[in-house]
Amino acid sequence: MKIKHILSSQLGFRYILDDLDLASSFSKQMLYDSSIKLTTKEISAGYEQLGDFFTKYVSKGSFTHTIKALHRILSSLRDIRGTLAKLAQGSVLDDIELxxxxxxxxxxxxxxxxxEETLIGIKNFELENLADLLGLLDxxxxxxxxxYIYEAYSIExxxxxxxxxxxxxxxxLSYQASLIENRIRRELSKKISLRQESLCLSLNSLASLDIIIAKAGQISRLGLSIPSISKHKSSYHGLFNPEIKELLMKEGKIYQKTDIEFETLTPLLMTGANMGGKTLTLRNIGLSQYLFQCGFGIPADSATIAPVSEVLISMGDMQNIYRGLSSFAAEMEILNMILTASKSGKKLLALIDEPARSTNPSEGTALVKALISTLAKPNVTAIISTHYNVSDAPCKRIRVTGFDKGKMNYAFVDVDGASVPHEAINTARSLGVDNDWLDLAEKMIENN
Amino acid sequence: MPFIDELLIYDSVSIVGLEKNTGKTECLNYLLRRIDSVDKKLAITSVGLDGERIDQVTGTAKPEIFLREGVIFATSEKHFKQNALHAEILDLSESHGSLGRVVTARSITSGKIILSGPSSTSELKEWMETVRFKYRADICIIDGALSRMSQASPAVSSAIILTTGAALSLNINNLVFRSAFVVNLIRLPKTDRVVPEFSEGSSRGIWLFKKDGQFCEIYSGNNPDSISKDILTDAVAVFVGGALTDRLLKKIKGDFNGLDIELIIRDFTRIFASERNVFEFTRDIGKISVLQKSKLVAICVNPLAPNGARLDSTRLCDELRAATGYPVYDIFKDGYEN
Structure with missing residues (x-):
C-alpha cells in the first residue's frame, strides 16, 4: 500500500500531509508514491535518520537560516524522470531537456x-558527486x-x-549552425548518459532530503514526537489530534491530551460517557499508526508503537443508500472484513467504534462479547468502544472519567467490572435538550 | 517615433485589441523594433497564441513576430521547439498547460518566434515578477488575447495600448463610438474614497458607503432583492467587488433611483455591461469610478479589414482623436516605419 492510498482514510492523514512544508512538488509526489513501511527494520532506520536530524539541527533552532537556504534551493527540484528515462534509452536530448x-x-x-560548509551530517545520506557533469553543461x-548550446563548445x-x-x-549559415548544434547535443547526451544512474540517485536523494527537512519542521511546528518501536505493545502518553488541537487553540481553548496503552492478544474495551472522546481516541490511534508506518512525527508527548501489516477501521455510520445498505448491514460488512483479516494471520490493528450499536441491546451485547473473544488472537491488536454491559470477556477495560465537577474529563481510568457509566441523560442535559423528556426518562429508570 | 518615449516610463504595457485583426501584432513588432533601439531590456509574452503565420480562426495570413538578440520571451514548450531563433533557456514553469510547460528564454540570435506564454492572470503576474527581478527586464510587453481584458488590468500591467480598426466595424461612426466607449472606461476617474482593507481582498460582495462614514456589506446573502430602503437613504457610494454586469447595474440603478451616488469598481476590466446601460447609469444616478486607474498610452488603428476593405486612415484617426482626446496612430502608414 502506498501513502496516497490512505489519504482518504477519514483519520485526518490529509491534514498532516497538507501541513508538510515541502519545497518541491516533485518531493510531494515521491512521498505520495512511497510505500508504507511494514518492518521494524525499515521503520527504525527512517526514525533514526529523522530523529537525529531533528535533534541536531531543528529542535534547537540554531540552523534555521541554513535550513531555509536548503528549502529555497530544493524548491527548484523538478520531476525529470521522463528525461532521465530518455537518457537511459540513448536518445539525444533537446535544449529543454539539457x-x-x-x-x-x-x-x-x-x-x-x-x-559541507555548515557541516550538517545526515545519517545514511550522501549526495552524488556530479561536478564533472556540471562542468560539461556549464x-x-x-x-x-x-x-543553450554555448559557443564555447565549438570555435566553428x-x-x-x-x-x-x-x-x-x-x-x-543557419543550416550550418544547426548541424554543429545537433552534433554537440549528440555528444553531450552520450557523455551524460554514462552517468544516468548517478543522476537518478541524485534526484531521489534531493527529494528525500526535502522530505526529511519537511518532516522535522512539522515535528517542531505541531509539537509531535519521535516514537520508540516495540513488538506487541503500544503506549501513548499525551496523545492528541493535531487538527482539533489547532482548532481549539484558535478558539482560545486547550486540548486535553490522553494516555492509552494496548497490546496484541488482549483486546482493549473502551467505555464511557457520550461525548467523552472515545471515537476521537480511536481516530488518533489510527492516525498515529499510519504516521508511524510512514515515518512521520507522532502526535503525542511520547509514544511506543508496534508495527502492523494492516489497519482496519469500523467507525461512523456507514449507511450507503446507493448500495442499498442499512447502517447495520454496512457495519457487518466491515466487521466481517476485519474477522477475515484476523484469520489470515497477518498483524492487524482493528479499531472498532461501538459495534452492533444499531440493533437491539441483548443481541448487540452478545455480538460485542463474541467479537472480543474472536479477536483475542496473537496477531490482532483490537480496540473496541461500546455502551453495552459486556461481562466475562477476555479483554482489558478502560473508561473515560466523564463529568467531573460539571466539566468533561477525557482521561481514561482502568476498570474491572462490566458495568458501563450511565451518563447519557446528564450529557444530554448539558447539551440543553428538552427537560420534560429527560425528566420523564429519569423517572422511568427510578421506577424500574 | 510616436509614443515610445512616453512608454518608457512604465515597467509593463499590455496591448489590447478590440477585435481580431486590428493590428495587435504589428503594434507589438513596432514596439520591439523601437524599444530595442533605445537600449532597454525587453521581455515579452502573450496570453494567447501569437506569431503564427496563418490565423487559426479566419485562415488569413498574419504578421509574424520578429525578435532581436537579447530579448526575454515566454512561450510554450511546443512552440519553443518550433521557433527558428536560437535562445538561452532561463526557466521552465512547473505547471503544464495545453501546449506544455512555459519556457522563459533569452534570444541569442534574432529570428521569428511564436509566443504563447502563461495564460492565467496570476501566472502572468508571477512571470512578470520573475523576469523583472531575476532577469532584470526593464519593460514587459504583454500581447493580449481576443476579448480578454484582464491582462490589461492595472493590477497586472501599468500601461495600455489599444488597437482598433476596420475589423471591428466598417462603419467609421460605429467604429469610433465603440472604441470611444472602451476608452471612456479606461479613463474612468480614480475614487477619492478609501475602501477598507478587509473588503479589498474579496473579489465579490457589494458594499455601501454611508454619509456618516460607515462602510457595510449589502446584497451579501443569496437573496439580493431583500434590501431595505432605509439603508439606502444615507448612501453616498457603492463599491462592487466583482464584475459589473448589466443585471447588477440595472439592479443598483433601480434601488438607488433618485439618489446621487458614486459607483466604485476595482478597475475598468471589471465592467461587463453594455454601452447603453453604463451611459444611462451615469446620466440618471451618478459617476462610476475605479480603485486602480489604467494609463492609456495610445490608440493604434488598422484601417484594413480582413475581407480586404479599407477605411480612410486619416479620417478614422481624426475622428477617433476627436472622440477620445487621445493620440491615435496608424502605424502601417508611411512616416513611422521609415
Missing part, C-alpha cells in the same frame, strides 16, 4: 556545498542555471554565429 539536467546538477551542487562557468559554431549576426537572414 536545461533540466543542468538544473538538477546545480541543485545537487548547491545543496552539497551548503551541507562550459563558461557562469554558475547560473540557464542553458562561434564563427558562424558571429557571421549570422551580420547576415541575419542567411539560410545557409
Amino acid at each position: 536545461f533540466e539536467i543542468k538544473n538538477l546538477l546545480i541543485t545537487n551542487e548547491e545543496t552539497k556545498t551548503i551541507l 562550459p563558461e562557468k557562469s554558475g547560473t542555471n540557464s542553458f 559554431l562561434a564563427g558562424i554565429r558571429s557571421r549570422l549576426k551580420e547576415n541575419r537572414f542567411s539560410a545557409e
Whole structure:
C-alpha cells in the first residue's frame, strides 16, 4: 500500500500531509508514491535518520537560516524522470531537456556545498558527486542555471554565429549552425548518459532530503514526537489530534491530551460517557499508526508503537443508500472484513467504534462479547468502544472519567467490572435538550 | 517615433485589441523594433497564441513576430521547439498547460518566434515578477488575447495600448463610438474614497458607503432583492467587488433611483455591461469610478479589414482623436516605419 492510498482514510492523514512544508512538488509526489513501511527494520532506520536530524539541527533552532537556504534551493527540484528515462534509452536530448539536467546538477551542487560548509551530517545520506557533469553543461562557468548550446563548445559554431549576426537572414549559415548544434547535443547526451544512474540517485536523494527537512519542521511546528518501536505493545502518553488541537487553540481553548496503552492478544474495551472522546481516541490511534508506518512525527508527548501489516477501521455510520445498505448491514460488512483479516494471520490493528450499536441491546451485547473473544488472537491488536454491559470477556477495560465537577474529563481510568457509566441523560442535559423528556426518562429508570 | 518615449516610463504595457485583426501584432513588432533601439531590456509574452503565420480562426495570413538578440520571451514548450531563433533557456514553469510547460528564454540570435506564454492572470503576474527581478527586464510587453481584458488590468500591467480598426466595424461612426466607449472606461476617474482593507481582498460582495462614514456589506446573502430602503437613504457610494454586469447595474440603478451616488469598481476590466446601460447609469444616478486607474498610452488603428476593405486612415484617426482626446496612430502608414 502506498501513502496516497490512505489519504482518504477519514483519520485526518490529509491534514498532516497538507501541513508538510515541502519545497518541491516533485518531493510531494515521491512521498505520495512511497510505500508504507511494514518492518521494524525499515521503520527504525527512517526514525533514526529523522530523529537525529531533528535533534541536531531543528529542535534547537540554531540552523534555521541554513535550513531555509536548503528549502529555497530544493524548491527548484523538478520531476525529470521522463528525461532521465530518455537518457537511459540513448536518445539525444533537446535544449529543454539539457536545461533540466543542468538544473538538477546545480541543485545537487548547491545543496552539497551548503551541507559541507555548515557541516550538517545526515545519517545514511550522501549526495552524488556530479561536478564533472556540471562542468560539461556549464562550459563558461557562469554558475547560473540557464542553458543553450554555448559557443564555447565549438570555435566553428562561434564563427558562424558571429557571421549570422551580420547576415541575419542567411539560410545557409543557419543550416550550418544547426548541424554543429545537433552534433554537440549528440555528444553531450552520450557523455551524460554514462552517468544516468548517478543522476537518478541524485534526484531521489534531493527529494528525500526535502522530505526529511519537511518532516522535522512539522515535528517542531505541531509539537509531535519521535516514537520508540516495540513488538506487541503500544503506549501513548499525551496523545492528541493535531487538527482539533489547532482548532481549539484558535478558539482560545486547550486540548486535553490522553494516555492509552494496548497490546496484541488482549483486546482493549473502551467505555464511557457520550461525548467523552472515545471515537476521537480511536481516530488518533489510527492516525498515529499510519504516521508511524510512514515515518512521520507522532502526535503525542511520547509514544511506543508496534508495527502492523494492516489497519482496519469500523467507525461512523456507514449507511450507503446507493448500495442499498442499512447502517447495520454496512457495519457487518466491515466487521466481517476485519474477522477475515484476523484469520489470515497477518498483524492487524482493528479499531472498532461501538459495534452492533444499531440493533437491539441483548443481541448487540452478545455480538460485542463474541467479537472480543474472536479477536483475542496473537496477531490482532483490537480496540473496541461500546455502551453495552459486556461481562466475562477476555479483554482489558478502560473508561473515560466523564463529568467531573460539571466539566468533561477525557482521561481514561482502568476498570474491572462490566458495568458501563450511565451518563447519557446528564450529557444530554448539558447539551440543553428538552427537560420534560429527560425528566420523564429519569423517572422511568427510578421506577424500574 | 510616436509614443515610445512616453512608454518608457512604465515597467509593463499590455496591448489590447478590440477585435481580431486590428493590428495587435504589428503594434507589438513596432514596439520591439523601437524599444530595442533605445537600449532597454525587453521581455515579452502573450496570453494567447501569437506569431503564427496563418490565423487559426479566419485562415488569413498574419504578421509574424520578429525578435532581436537579447530579448526575454515566454512561450510554450511546443512552440519553443518550433521557433527558428536560437535562445538561452532561463526557466521552465512547473505547471503544464495545453501546449506544455512555459519556457522563459533569452534570444541569442534574432529570428521569428511564436509566443504563447502563461495564460492565467496570476501566472502572468508571477512571470512578470520573475523576469523583472531575476532577469532584470526593464519593460514587459504583454500581447493580449481576443476579448480578454484582464491582462490589461492595472493590477497586472501599468500601461495600455489599444488597437482598433476596420475589423471591428466598417462603419467609421460605429467604429469610433465603440472604441470611444472602451476608452471612456479606461479613463474612468480614480475614487477619492478609501475602501477598507478587509473588503479589498474579496473579489465579490457589494458594499455601501454611508454619509456618516460607515462602510457595510449589502446584497451579501443569496437573496439580493431583500434590501431595505432605509439603508439606502444615507448612501453616498457603492463599491462592487466583482464584475459589473448589466443585471447588477440595472439592479443598483433601480434601488438607488433618485439618489446621487458614486459607483466604485476595482478597475475598468471589471465592467461587463453594455454601452447603453453604463451611459444611462451615469446620466440618471451618478459617476462610476475605479480603485486602480489604467494609463492609456495610445490608440493604434488598422484601417484594413480582413475581407480586404479599407477605411480612410486619416479620417478614422481624426475622428477617433476627436472622440477620445487621445493620440491615435496608424502605424502601417508611411512616416513611422521609415
